[in-house]
Amino acid sequence: MKTQAMTSGEAAAERDKFEEVPATLTSGAWEHFGFAVEYNDAGERTVDRSNAVCKHCLKHIAYTDWSTSNMKQHLRQIHADVSVSLKRPATQILDRALENRKRKAMTSEGEAEFEEIPASSFKSAVWEHFGFAVEYNDAGERTVNRSNTVCKHCMQRVPYVNWNTTNLSGHLHRHHNVTVSRKRPATxxxxxxxxxxxxxxxxxxxxxxxxxxxxxxxxxxxxxxxxxxxxxxxxxxxxxxxxxxxxxxxxxxxxxxxxxxxxxxxxxxxxxxxxxxxxxxxxxxxxxxxxxxxxxxxxxxxxxxxxxxxxxxxxxxxxxxxxxxxxxxxxxxxxxxxxxxxxxxxxxxxxxxxxx
The missing domain is CATH 3.40.50.300 (P-loop containing nucleotide triphosphate hydrolases)
Incomplete structure (x- = not known):
């Protein structure tokens, strides 16, 4: 089936049927889908992240555990002319702790990426300088490795055990002249x-x-x-x-x-x-x-x-x-x-x- 592009009028009428998915969902299939947007009787807008919406035909496609199998199958069956890349185009994300630094950098272990660590659960200020390591499997699916952290200053991976920050503090002391407060700042x-x-x-x-x-x-x-x-x-x-x-x-x-x-x-x-x-x-x-x-x-x-x-x-x-x-x-x-x-x-x- 040939994919038909929507006219500008159709696109305007349907512009709020889906919400763009974050760049952290890196499989190339996500380029063709958004999260479903719904409205209740009071007109309040909600986002249903258990349903994806195809950008080509606006059909809802359910998925489980962030797997893109159903989406890829839909594209193959309904939109055969669409090309799906392995990963979404690289997106530069500014490092909150270090202005204008990329979150991604090349290290000896390959491309390093991190996910922010929630301040509500990890109160030591050391965590302000680290993120959880992000990894990708052969299918391009994104996973978060919470047994490895990534230093925001040098993007080096630093392991730790039982949430103990000793290794992290040691890394900051040896490699970075930074001041670590006793608690993470309120935000x-x-x-x-x-x-x-x-x-x-x-x-x-x-x-x-x-x-x-x-x-x-x-x-x-x-x-x-x-x-x-x-x-x-x-x-x-x-x-x-x-x-x-x-x-x-x-x-x-x-x-x-x-x-x-x-x-x-x-x-x-x-x-x-x-x-x-x-x-x-x-x-x-x-x-x-x-x-x-x-x-x-x-x-x-x-x-x-x-x-x-x-x-x-x-x-x-x-x-x-x-x-x-x-x-x-x-x-x-x-x-x-x-x-x-x-x-x-x-x-x-x-x-x-x-x-x-």
């Missing part, structure tokens, strides 16, 4: 609060600069949004507020927080004491100077608490910089929502925290 604005408090709606307001007129589906686990403003780039990391997520993830991600944003449903007076207890537990285990922004959300609901009525001084403490702000993420105009003030205060806190 995120962490957004927490009970389920139904309105965290996702507020993060969306921060991102879009507009108040939502519709209800937003709650975050099932994690929601990450990067916002740029006045030359600053900040990652807002929201964790869902269900009981199991509070137990399993909230404290785990606190060490990575540059600023904590805690959202309280000001209209839910029954669960206010529960929200206050969780905030107290989080702050008790945190740095006493971790900046805090409490958003008293849903102020448009009649009878809801106002920021001045929350009585959180005993929980927050004396040293901690903080703001308590009334917000409304749905229905109100942006000027009356309190969202702009909240975002301004968050960015100011981040700016100060990064300069200290």
């Amino acid at each position: 995120q604005v962490l957004v927490l609060g009970l389920d139904g408090a309105g965290k996702t709606s507020l993060v969306r307001c921060f991102s879009t600069g507009a108040v939502s007129k519709q209800n937003v589906l709650p975050t099932d686990r994690f929601n990450v949004v990067t916002i740029q403003r006045e030359g600053q780039q900040i990652e807002f990391f929201e964790i869902g507020g269900r009981e199991d997520l509070r137990k399993d993830y909230w404290q785990k991600y606190m060490p990575k927080a540059l600023v904590l944003v805690f959202v309280i449903d000001a209209s839910d007076k029954i669960r206010f004491s529960l929200a206050k207890t969780h905030l107290q537990e989080l702050l008790a285990a945190a740095d006493p100077k971790l900046p805090l922004v409490v958003l008293s959300n849903k102020r448009e609901v009649q009878g809801s608490y106002k920021a001045s009525q929350l009585s959180l001084a005993d929980v927050i403490g004396d040293e901690r910089p903080y703001h308590i702000i009334d917000t409304c993420a749905t229905g109100a105009s942006l000027d009356d929502s309190g969202v702009q003030n909240a975002l301004y205060q968050i960015f100011e806190m981040v700016k100060k925290a990064r300069s200290d």
Whole structure:
């Protein structure tokens, strides 16, 4: 079957049927597919990474464990004129730790590539200078070898045992004149609060600069949004507020927080004491100077608490910089929502925290 290219009008109509896959998926088959994009009844956009979409015919192709077998079969059967290379074209990726350095370099073992190591699980600052080694099998499939690290400064592989960083520290000491702090630096604005408090709606307001007129589906686990403003780039990391997520993830991600944003449903007076207890537990285990922004959300609901009525001084403490702000993420105009003030205060806190 001859592959027919879409016209510009057809391409425009179908432009949001798929999302481009990251360059880290290197098999040549991925050049012809994207991740499936879907919309719920509220118009919210989600990406289904268990389904690929063929760029030639927009058909959904399921796959398992990142295997491209189904995709290649589809191309052979439906788009016989399409040529599939072994690997996708090389992509230059800037090294975050060393500006304008490529992540790929030739070493004695061949081409070295690394994957960033999550700060939430690996807190030693030594890990800032290393990534997990990335390897490719004969079919061009990408795997991550977590028993080998790659030094970001020289791209040399450095093995380690049982997550011990002794070999890594020794390598830095012998070969690189770098200073290693005791802990990895905080990087995120962490957004927490009970389920139904309105965290996702507020993060969306921060991102879009507009108040939502519709209800937003709650975050099932994690929601990450990067916002740029006045030359600053900040990652807002929201964790869902269900009981199991509070137990399993909230404290785990606190060490990575540059600023904590805690959202309280000001209209839910029954669960206010529960929200206050969780905030107290989080702050008790945190740095006493971790900046805090409490958003008293849903102020448009009649009878809801106002920021001045929350009585959180005993929980927050004396040293901690903080703001308590009334917000409304749905229905109100942006000027009356309190969202702009909240975002301004968050960015100011981040700016100060990064300069200290």
